Amino acid sequence: MDTAGRYRQFAAMEARGNSPSYERLSSAVSGDTGLLALIDELPPPKRQPNLLLGAVRFLGGPIDDESAFRDWTARHWPRVRATVLERRTQTNEPGRCAALLPVLARLPQPLALIEVGASAGLCLYPDRYRYLYRHGDVVTALGPADSPVVLECLTTGSGSGAPPGGDRGGAVVPEPVRLPEIAWRAGVDLNPLDVTDPQDVRWLESLVWPEQHQRLARLRGAVRIARAEPPELVRGDLNGTIRELVAAAPAGATPVVFHSAVIAYLTPDERESFAATMRELACPWISNEGPGVLPEVDRRLPDVPATEHLLFTLALNERPLARTGPHGQSLEWLPSGG
Ligand SMILES: C[S@@+](CC[C@H](N)C(=O)[O-])C[C@H]1O[C@@H](n2cnc3c(N)ncnc32)[C@H](O)[C@@H]1O
Structure with missing residues (x-):
């Protein structure tokens, strides 16, 4: 697909319904031959709409008006x-x-x-x-009440893929009753x-789409939490480092x-x-990924109706447990897979 097509498709398939400004801007780019020529000078993986739009916002470019956006982007192209x-x-x-928590909570702590x-x-x-799981009429709240990050997740299904959770308000729900101990x-x-x-x-903030104010607020809350105790992150390829990281885990913790x-x-x-290494390491391995990237997870997916929106599959050691909203907004427990 050429770059114009890519921006048109992004406008129609990804931005529409999620970000009116990104829909307008990417559609305007798809018809701007001057801008398309500049984008086409970039290596193919760098031509993606999300990256360009995020970069313009990162640099303080205008996004409310298509022609101002196009002019500004062309004028500031080197930056x-x-x-x-x-x-x-x-x-x-x-x-x-919110999607990972039910699985984390049931592992040996x-x-x-x-x-x-x-x-x-x-x-x-x-x-x-802080988590608010809504399962039918039952709302399960857990996590620190004063957390600046509140994650709401709509859960459905109770197939045997669902972990045992708790009994609340007379209803058995698969959501966890306690937080994992890290x-x-x-x-x-x-x-x-x-x-x-x-x-x-x-940069992280520029990657959140403009109208998604709630996502931006929780990103900022999470950054505040992480800043108080910055994570230990190594730079490298996951295949080259995973064995070392697992070996570095302290004794007595899973x-x-x-x-x-x-x-x-x-x-x-x-x-x-990566999958072969994880099978060999044989520790709990939780994946939450879109379709088509972990063939064994896809193969074991039970027959479930297709959905209009993209969903991830939450799996434990390649056994599918649930379909999840890509931002953790929903969890649909699956009947047990193959
Ligand atoms: C879309 S982000 C998702 C970040 C995070 N997992 C989340 O769910 O919010 C994907 C991340 O994977 C990293 N990544 C991609 N390929 C990788 C590899 N081979 N080894 C390590 N990290 C990789 C990218 O740099 C990027 O930060």
């Missing part, structure tokens, strides 16, 4: 180009902890958390966030972002490897190599 080349789409979404593809590591603090947290990323660096934080929205960035060979 836009440098930002796009230097930065990557590394959206860090602490909301995904305490846990040594290891996140691969951690970005700034904001998913390494599941015990510091003894140690560490992560790896090709390019770890630093929560104490204002430019890195500004090492748990997890990741979300990461495996799509790997080549098929890298994906298979």
Whole structure:
């Protein structure tokens, strides 16, 4: 697909319904031959709409008016180009902890958390966030009441994929009754972002789409939490570091490897190599990824109706447990997989 098509598709399929300004801007870019020519000088992976739009916002460019956006971007192209080349789409979404938490809570405690593809590591603090799980009429609240991050998650289903949770208000719900106990947290990323660096934080904020005020607020809350105790993140490739990280977990804690929205960035060979290592390490391995990137998880997915929106699959050691909203906003427990 050419660049114009890519921006048109982004406007229609991704931004529409989520961000009116991104829909307008990417659609305007798709018809601007001058801007398209500049974008086409970038290496193909750097031409993605999300990256360009985030870079313009990072640099303080206007996003309320299409023609102002186009003029500004063309006029400031050397800076836009440098930002796009230097930065990557590394959206860090602490909301995904709402999907991970029920699985973390039922593992033998305490846990040594290891996140691969951690970005700034904001998913390494599941015990510091407040959760509101809504399951039918039952609302399960847990986590510190004074947490600046409140994660709301709509849960459905109670298939045998669901972990045993609690009994509340006369209804048995699969959501956890207590928070996991975290003894140690560490992560790896090709390019770890630093929560104490204002430019890195500004970049993380620029990756949240403009109208998503709630996501921005929780990102800021999570950054405050992480700044108080910055995560131990190593720079490197997940395949090259995972054994070392698991070996570094303190004795007496269960090492748990997890990741979300990461495996799509790997080549098929890298994906298979990671899965093979995880099978060999045989520690709890929680994946929360989109379709098509972990073939064994996909193969074991039970037959469930297709949905209009993209959903991730939450799996424990490749056994699918739930379909999840990509930002942790929903959890649909699956009947047990194959
Ligand atoms: C979309 S972000 C998701 C961040 C975080 N897991 C979350 O859910 O909020 C994907 C992250 O994976 C990292 N990544 C991609 N390929 C990687 C690799 N081979 N090794 C380590 N990190 C990788 C990227 O740098 C990026 O920070």
